[in-house]
Ligand code: KIV
């Protein structure tokens with residue numbers, strides 16, 4: 001019996017980006033979108049174009065480069081949002097507008113201050129407007145998980161009649177329980193007279209840790225699109241994790257009447273790319289993509305796996321992209337070996353200059369470090385991308401002095417808007433001294449919310465990957481930097497965050513505000 005296709009709608013670049021501090025630049029979004037396309041994601045929700053000019057440009061840039069996945073822009077049920085989303089997705093081979101409006105009593109009364117009749121009317125108008133830009137229109141009744149099913153039937157029948165081709169049921173606040181959420185999907189599909197004219201989709205948040213379970217329960221009851229994110233990134237506790245949904249369905253084909261088109265061997269590299277760009281590290285015990293997901297520590301387990309892998313493993317590590325024989329490069333590796341490995345990691349260069357630039361950085365790193373692992377190569381590309389994006393502030397040089405019993409001192413030279421400036425500062429340790437020197441030179445007044453160092457690979461010569469999160473006037477951004485010297489990596493990450501603060505102004509949040 002042939003299986004149904006389960007559509008994977010990835011919203012890492014939109015809902016994922018709504019995690020405080022996970023905001024991404026246009027170029028970062030394009031890099032992730034390319035990786036999602038290679039992974040064969042069906043639909044990429046690239047952003048919320050009305051939020052800011054930067055968001056609009058990012059969705060447009062993704063629409064321009066992505067050829068094999070549909071590119072989607074989010075819009076509230078407002079004319080101005082829909083026009084902006086329609087403009088942004090115009091260059092796409094295949095574009096979708098996703099419009100939404102809240103339907104739960106609590107949202108209609110307190111957030112929208114609209115009556116149910118007004119909500120139906122606005123939803124229908126929004127779908128009608130969106131259809132002027134594309135015949136691929138998705139409608140979401142926000143907070144459907146706490147909405148009255150009778151009202152959902154009414155509004156969804158009306159928007160399908162108006163031409164909505166996908167109906168997405170969000171559990172916006174992560175309140176639902178699997179059997180109940182599955183039953184809701186079944187009930188809606190059975191009771192809405194024109195439900196066969198639309199694809200039913202689900203979008204679950206993870207506040208109770210049930211986002212994946214709720215999504216899978218809905219799939220068993222007939223939903224054929226799941227909205228999810230890489231590493232489960234997303235608002236608050238996050239969204240359903242793409243890798244968990246995809247691997248559950250693929251591994252349990254005895255249970256599911258459908259399968260996805262996803263090339264699962266791309267999962268780990270995509271997860272690392274998203275973690276690197278957003279600075280949201282993956283916990284070691286995270287299913288599928290955590291560093292320990294396929295590690296067998298206990299002697300009994302190791303013995304079992306060596307005798308027969310199936311004793312303790314239900315999936316093969318290489319099927320999700322954990323490479324078994326990862327090639328290690330070193331300072332004698334030539335351009336060809338470098339390029340081949342990069343291409344195996346799905347990192348392609350848009351020009352010879354870009355290749356030369358990253359290759360030169362590879363050589364510098366190989367001089368400091370004997371063995372270069374895949375993780376180092378990925379960090380090199382992130383690093384190059386960070387530095388080539390119009391940066392107002394650049395690190396020129398750093399001199400740090402630290403000694404037992406003495407106050408650390410940092411002397412820092414930065415290039416700010418083309419002009420070199422130098423400052424000295426002391427601090428409680430070299431990193432503190434360094435950040436104070438940067439602050440002296442830039443005077444941004446940001447507040448540091450998070451500082452974390454992670455060794456990219458094994459060994460004391462490993463590159464340290466530093467993530468900082470800073471806040472300015474309620475706007476939160478992450479910065480990253482990598483280097484074999486963790487003080488330099490720290491300076492790079494702080495500068496990277498400050499550049500983002502300088503570049504971006506506050507953005508509109510899609511789920512705040514009225515229609
Ligand atoms: O969680 C939610 O309800 C959303 C909507 C915009 C679909 O993200």
Ligand code: ZN
Nearest residue numbers: 015172203235
């Ligand atoms: Zn959401």
